[in-house]
Amino acid sequence: MNAVLSIAKTTIGEAIRRRVLLVILLIGVLFLVIAPGLSVLSARQNYTVLTSFTLGIIQLTSAVIAIVLTVYLLPNEVERRTIYTILSKPVYRWHFLLGKYLGAVGALAMMMLLMSTVLVLVFKIMQRDASMEDVMRLATAPIFFFVQMSLLAAVAMFFSTFVSPIVNIFLSGGVYLIGTLFSPVFQDLSNNKNLSPAVKGAATLVHTVVPNFAQYNIQSGIINRGPELRSVELYYATIVGYALIYITVFLIAGMMVFDRKEV
């Protein structure tokens, strides 16, 4: 386990110094800071627009960071030949892949923590009468975005074991879009009794294979303050468990491919 943690630590150190990621992060933070100015122009309530807009920025920025960060992790190591030095030590390939993934998630966590801190500060400045409960509710969303991005990173890590970074960007981005925008549609189709078994089967297949990223978008509940679930904790635990299962499956699949890959 020493090797996994060392590789993860090194990956974090390198990721937080990558200029392209820092530029994306900077743009995200910049939008968070100017968001209140944009909301003034809106006819809608400040709270709704500000919350919706800032959470959207964090989600989009995090998704771009997660993909750009992860798709280059393995190819860069091969290109720079560091992988040969590491794999010539008593390090299994799965150690290496897991270390890389944990490092990516660690770096992602640090960057998302920075954006979330800016979010809370901006919210507190703009919504002076907001209660602590409101702030805590707002801060919940990035936590689930982080779970979502960890799942996205696992998807990108899996693809990176057998496709090039550019292809991986499109594949991972595609899976994320389908899982975010269309997962509820496929779920409905798979449960629709009026459809033919073939269509239902296809919908079930897509719904099963493509992770449901949509369930981590909990911002609508925060924005609209609608009726609460009977057990929020249970729901949260379920979707975190769902993510852990999918992350495990994607990483094991990636390890199996990577174990046989000629680097």
Added chain:
Amino acid sequence: MIDWARLANLLRYGFLERALGSTALHLRWYNRIAIFPGGLCLLNLAIETKNLTKTYKTSSGPQSVVKDLDLQVERGEIFGFLGPNGAGKTTTIKILLGIIDSTSGEASVLGNPAGDIESHRKLSYLPEKPYYYEHMTGMEITQFYASLFGIKDRELCERLLNRVNLGNDMNRPISQYSKGMQQRVGLAQSLLNDPELLFLDEPTGGLDPIAHIEIRDLILKFRDEGRTVFISSHELSDVERICDRVAIINKGEMVHQGRLDQLLSGGRIEITADNVSEELSAKLRNDESTVSFKAGRLIADIPDSMKPGEVIDAIRAAGGEVVSIIPRRKRLEDLFLESVAGDNVIKGRKLSKMTDDHDDHVGSGTATTTEEEVSS
């Protein structure tokens, strides 16, 4: 017939130890010798391949990068692995390290199948032009690689960095290191596990002369410490100077393998004589010999197969005076060129050198001497 070497390797790497219990442990000595009821056996091969083949599927059909390679590297020697670019050297090293699998054949490293994680505890690899995470210092890099062995000994890292003369620079970021310093960090990390076997890929490539000499001296020290060093290099002068044995491969196939002194024996003899007539010099010229005049003195470069005694007698009989007879060993460069390119290219090379370095030499049969060849 008992294969003692195989049995010894089984004992050495623990399979028989587990079967025979602790008594077997006491039969080992310094990992090199195993004593059996009936004999004593040297565990002498660090690397062995048999019919090692690597074939890739390409759009134009299967392409063999390594073909039936039989390689034997003895323990405690510096072994040079030579070949032109694309000869299959790196592929072979990758197979030996277990980074890629062979298509067929066998490869064992320190008695274990290539790629075995147990072997990895006892070997090290320094790739060509190694890259290190630039945000880290020399010390952090060394500690990172140490952690991959489960080593958390900062003093060991310091000691190794001092050993490669980086004691004063160990806390500087690697991005500020010169190529030579980066190579020395590589050597420090390669010693972390006190390896029995080191794979060094172009260890002196692109280094300035001082760094070059330092690295070369370190490699010689590794051998003095009893380590086996496997060097893949294009620096033929280094290989000739430090290696005990070499293998030359071309297009994935073994061309030569053996002790350097044996491979380079059967060289040429340079005879220098005064008062030799043009008539005699014309007689001495043929496809295998080169004859030239310098300051009125004849210099004949003949293969030792030409019976030098007869040549000397002929010179004396014609009234000439033999000034010197210098046996010249074949150079590794010549052997390498013969091995990878064949005679045509060597002749072409000599001819091209003739046009570049033309002086007052007299031409010979097919190849004409140059100043460099005469003086070397």
